[in-house]
Amino acid sequence: xxxxxxxxxxxxxxxxxxxxxxxxxxxxxxxxxxxxxxxxxxxxxxxxxxxxxxxxxxxxxxxxxxxxxxxxxxxxxxxxxxxxxxxxxxxxxxxxxxxxxxxxxxxxxxxxxxxxxxxxxxxxxxxxxxxxxxxxxxxxxxxxxxxxxxxxxxxxxxxxxxxxxxxxxxxxxxxxxxxxxxxxxxxxxxxxxxxxxxxxxxxxxxxxxxxxxxxxxxxxxxxxxxxxxxxxxxxxxxxxxxxxxxxxxxxxxxxxxxxxxxxxxxxxxxxxxxxxxxxxxxxxxxxxxxxxxxxxxxxxxxxxxxxxxxxxxxxxxxxxxxxxxxxxxxxxxxxxxxxxxxxxxxxxxxxxxxxxxxxxxxxxxxxxxxxxxxxxxx
Amino acid sequence: xxxxxxxxxxxxxxxxxxxxxxxxxxxxxxxxxxxxxxxxxxxxxxxxxxxxxxxxxxxxxxxxxxxxxxxxxxxxxxxxxxxxxxxxxxxxxxxxxxxxxxxxxxxxxxxxxxxxxxxxxxxxxxxxxxxxxxxxxxxxxxxxxxxxxxxxxxxxxxxxxxxxxxxxxxxxxxxxxxxxxxxxxxxxxxxxxxxxxxxxxxxxxxxxxxxxxxxxxxxxxxxxxxxxxxxxxxxxxxxxxxxxxxxxxxxxxxxxxxxxxxxxxxxxxxxxxxxxxxxxxxxxxxxxxxxxxxxxxxxxxxxxxxxxxxxxxxxxxxxxxxxxxxxxxxxxxxxxxxxxxxxxxxxxxxxxxxxxxxxxxxxxxxxxxxxxxxxxxxxxxxxxxxxxxxxxxxxxxxxxxxxxxxxxxxxxxxxxxxxxxxxxxxxxxxxxxxxxxxxxxxxxxxxxxxxxxxxxxxxxxxxxxxxxxx
Numbered sequence: 001x002x003x004x005x006x007x008x009x010x011x012x013x014x015x016x017x018x019x020x021x022x023x024x025x026x027x028x029x030x031x032x033x034x035x036x037x038x039x040x041x042x043x044x045x046x047x048x049x050x051x052x053x054x055x056x057x058x059x060x061x062x063x064x065x066x067x068x069x070x071x072x073x074x075x076x077x078x079x080x081x082x083x084x085x086x087x088x089x090x091x092x093x094x095x096x097x098x099x100x101x102x103x104x105x106x107x108x109x110x111x112x113x114x115x116x117x118x119x120x121x122x123x124x125x126x127x128x129x130x131x132x133x134x135x136x137x138x139x140x141x142x143x144x145x146x147x148x149x150x151x152x153x154x155x156x157x158x159x160x161x162x163x164x165x166x167x168x169x170x171x172x173x174x175x176x177x178x179x180x181x182x183x184x185x186x187x188x189x190x191x192x193x194x195x196x197x198x199x200x201x202x203x204x205x206x207x208x209x210x211x212x213x214x215x216x217x218x219x220x221x222x223x224x225x226x227x228x229x230x231x232x233x234x235x236x237x238x239x240x241x242x243x244x245x246x247x248x249x250x251x252x253x254x255x256x257x258x259x260x261x262x263x264x265x266x267x268x269x270x271x272x273x274x275x276x277x278x279x280x281x282x283x284x285x286x287x288x289x290x291x292x293x294x295x296x297x298x299x300x301x302x303x304x305x306x307x308x309x310x311x312x313x314x315x316x317x318x319x320x321x322x323x324x325x326x327x328x329x330x331x332x333x334x335x336x337x338x339x340x341x342x343x344x345x346x347x348x349x350x351x352x353x354x355x356x357x358x359x360x361x362x363x364x365x366x367x368x369x370x371x372x373x374x375x376x377x378x
Numbered sequence: 379x380x381x382x383x384x385x386x387x388x389x390x391x392x393x394x395x396x397x398x399x400x401x402x403x404x405x406x407x408x409x410x411x412x413x414x415x416x417x418x419x420x421x422x423x424x425x426x427x428x429x430x431x432x433x434x435x436x437x438x439x440x441x442x443x444x445x446x447x448x449x450x451x452x453x454x455x456x457x458x459x460x461x462x463x464x465x466x467x468x469x470x471x472x473x474x475x476x477x478x479x480x481x482x483x484x485x486x487x488x489x490x491x492x493x494x495x496x497x498x499x500x501x502x503x504x505x506x507x508x509x510x511x512x513x514x515x516x517x518x519x520x521x522x523x524x525x526x527x528x529x530x531x532x533x534x535x536x537x538x539x540x541x542x543x544x545x546x547x548x549x550x551x552x553x554x555x556x557x558x559x560x561x562x563x564x565x566x567x568x569x570x571x572x573x574x575x576x577x578x579x580x581x582x583x584x585x586x587x588x589x590x591x592x593x594x595x596x597x598x599x600x601x602x603x604x605x606x607x608x609x610x611x612x613x614x615x616x617x618x619x620x621x622x623x624x625x626x627x628x629x630x631x632x633x634x635x636x637x638x639x640x641x642x643x644x645x646x647x648x649x650x651x652x653x654x655x656x657x658x659x660x661x662x663x664x665x666x667x668x669x670x671x672x673x674x675x676x677x678x679x680x681x682x683x684x685x686x687x688x689x690x691x692x693x694x695x696x697x698x699x700x701x702x703x704x705x706x707x708x709x710x711x712x713x714x715x716x717x718x719x720x721x722x723x724x725x726x727x728x729x730x731x732x733x734x735x736x737x738x739x740x741x742x743x744x745x746x747x748x749x750x751x752x753x754x755x756x757x758x759x760x761x762x763x764x765x766x767x768x769x770x771x772x773x774x775x776x777x778x779x780x781x782x783x784x785x786x787x788x789x790x791x792x793x794x795x796x797x798x799x800x801x802x803x804x805x806x807x808x809x810x811x812x813x814x815x816x817x818x819x820x821x822x823x824x825x826x827x828x829x830x831x832x833x834x835x836x837x838x839x840x841x842x843x844x845x846x847x848x
Contacts, residue, residue, distance in 0.1 A: 002563075003559040003560040003563030004559045004563075005817060005821060006562075006563035006566055006567070006821055006824065007559055007562050007563055007566065009824075009825055010824075010828075013828060014391060014392045014395075017388055017832070018388040018389065021388060048423050049423050051423060051424070054379075054385075054421070054423075057385060058384075058385045061384045061385045061389065062835070062836065062838065065384060068836055071832060071833040071836035071837065072833070074830070075830075075833040075834050076837075078833070082786055083782070083785045084786075085778060085781065086782065103775070149778070150777075150781050151777035151780075151781055152774065153597075153773070153777075153778050154774075240837065
């Protein structure tokens with residue numbers, strides 16, 4: 001009798017799970033993982049004998065496994081019970097958030113990218129008269145070290161000093177880390193994503209104004225509006241810590257610009273024109289951070305309606321998308337160029353558009369990995 | 379196909395078991411043979427021809443060896459079988475290695491054949507050789523039924539990674555075996571234990587090894603180097619012994635009893651003992667078909683040392699077509715000869731702890747040789763372990779790896795000893811008489827372990843199989 005119970009349970013698990021898998025529908029896209037799932041491969045003798053069919057079928061079975069997200073959640077819970085400090089390249093922080101690791105630093109690429117910016121800034125000044133300001137956003141793992149697991153091997157802090165030294169005499173390097181460090185216990189980074197929150201960007205913005213000798217803009221100059229309370233970011237997907245609470249996305253709308261009612265945002269790649277810095281359609285999808293400026297585009301032109309003759313060119317990655325809210329308070333026009341997508345002549349572009357100021361704004365981790373900055377010097 | 383995959387667990391295995399048990403007894407070997415070929419074709423659709431060729435060849439040669447018993451023809455058939463199997467291995471496993479070395483020796487530029495290694499070839503060639511040798515020696519009866527013989531060679535539980543089953547072990551079971559629920563239930567428990575070793579232990583700690591082995595000098599530390607190679611030692615043990623457990627468990631489900639392949643090797647008090655507990659089926663094979671035929675220990679000490687040397691160089695190179703494996707075999711050859719001459723007796727007289735520490739250090743150093751195909755990398759890593767290369771004793775990378783894996787290491791150390799099995803037995807002893815409680819506890823543990831493995835496999839970004847390529 002006893003062994004039959006074991007056999008019965010095993011049979012139920014094997015056949016039951018197999019049957020549920022056969023019966024469950026095939027999914028196309030995983031919101032949690034933010035990727036397309038493998039689909040049932042079409043059988044052919046050619047692909048079989050080439051050894052391509054069965055690996056594709058294995059991928060299909062794994063990706064389409066019924067209740068996939070729940071299984072993955074169980075695994076993550078087990079990892080936490082084992083007191084693992086990290087999973088999928090993200091730390092389990094003591095405040096319940098997941099924080100992207102920044103331990104493998106490509107120092108060669110970092111210094112090459114600094115050289116590209118230095119060359120660019122010198123030429124831009126000479127040929128257009130516009131000065132370049134550079135802001136690199138320290139990673140959450142650098143700013144919020146105090147919530148990382150014990151001995152977390154983070155060593156990115158030296159990079160900002162190296163950047164300041166490398167750009168000396170060519171560009172104004174704005175070190176925002178003192179300001180972010182001062183506010184490290186506030187909600188300046190998302191708990192489930194590597195980006196900064198609008199509040200984090202706000203502190204960095206005032207830090208920049210302070211270092212440029214301009215008065216601080218008080219929070220009362222912005223109208224705060226909650227865009228989403230259910231944002232799960234990419235770090236959450238990497239760590240698959242599905243128990244973590246969602247993030248809140250807040251817009252900081254410049255009252256003065258809003259009052260003018262003349263905001264005009266133009267996306268060059270698809271010709272789309274909008275009257276807002278926010279694209280609410282993304283709030284229904286997984287990638288809610290793309291609510292800021294409609295995600296990443298080669299060229300985004302923001303006409304603010306101000307008439308002060310100041311025109312800013314921003315060379316940037318996605319960290320600038322939420323920073324642009326604040327720039328809209330200061331410039332007549334802000335043009336964002338993303339070197340990952342825009343392959344034109346950057347200095348000619350600055351001259352033709354009567355650019356008066358240039359800002360280079362990147363997340364530090366992305367900056368050490370980006371292979372496209374070469375194009376800005378062309 | 380590997381056992382630790384969702385396609386195996388929820389497609390192949392249920393289908394194979396259903397077909398097998400729904401078939402009448404006389405067709406069961408055929409069902410097992412055909413499903414084994416499907417299993418093999420999953421990973422190597424083209425090389426299915428090779429395994430069939432090898433099966434047919436040794437099937438015919440076995441009959442010839444038997445038919446001409448007592449004449450020279452019988453011996454020729456045997457020699458042909460052994461030579462052909464070694465040629466198969468030579469061509470498909472060592473061709474590139476031989477070409478590179480001959481090229482280097484004579485300064486020639488020999489084009490490399492670049493043949494992909496057929497899965498399991500090191501295992502099934504050894505099995506088919508054992509068959510013809512056993513038939514020649516009369517320690518096994520010739521098998522005239524091709525399906526029965528094919529089932530022996532291709533049987534999927536042991537096909538890709540052993541254990542190496544000698545024909546005489548399963549000869550009777552192939553023809554008359556009785557599957558029953560008791561054996562099936564044992565098979566389930568054994569299979570789940572093996573799956574847990576592979577998926578929960580080996581894969582998990584394997585990530586630490588891959589992190590440390592790919593780390594550059596700038597982030598390395600002495601502690602990190604030791605953690606890394608310790609992680610590798612655990613990974614390879616739980617990977618391989620887990621696979622053997624799964625094979626033994628699956629075989630039990632189909633009514634076969636295989637011999638044990640691992641016996642807690644890391645508690646050994648000498649290297650000699652380690653090799654009696656590690657990959658037992660390979661050690662047995664080399665003893666039965668190389669060491670003893672060469673004269674074993676019956677022809678005096680000098681000849682015995684030569685025989686040991688032969689076995690260990692072959693054992694080394696069996697593990698892979700690369701010089702580091704030959705060096706690895708030679709390294710153990712030296713240790714075993716030293717133990718044979720005096721060290722073993724010395725260890726017997728000293729404290730158990732001394733023997734254990736010496737054995738673990740010797741085995742860890744062995745894994746450094748084993749783990750790096752590139753010899754200079756292995757030497758660099760070894761220097762790091764000794765504090766060379768100007769690296770710090772510890773750094774945050776190592777301390778984070780240690781603290782992050784501390785619980786894991788406790789599990790790994792415990793699982794390397796017989797203690798958990800002893801505890802489980804003691805608990806069952808206590809529960810004697812409480813049938814419902816003990817049955818519930820056993821089955822809940824097995825089911826929970828199985829489901830946890832599934833959860834890890836669903837999120838399997840890291841699921842290599844170390845012994846797949848040997």
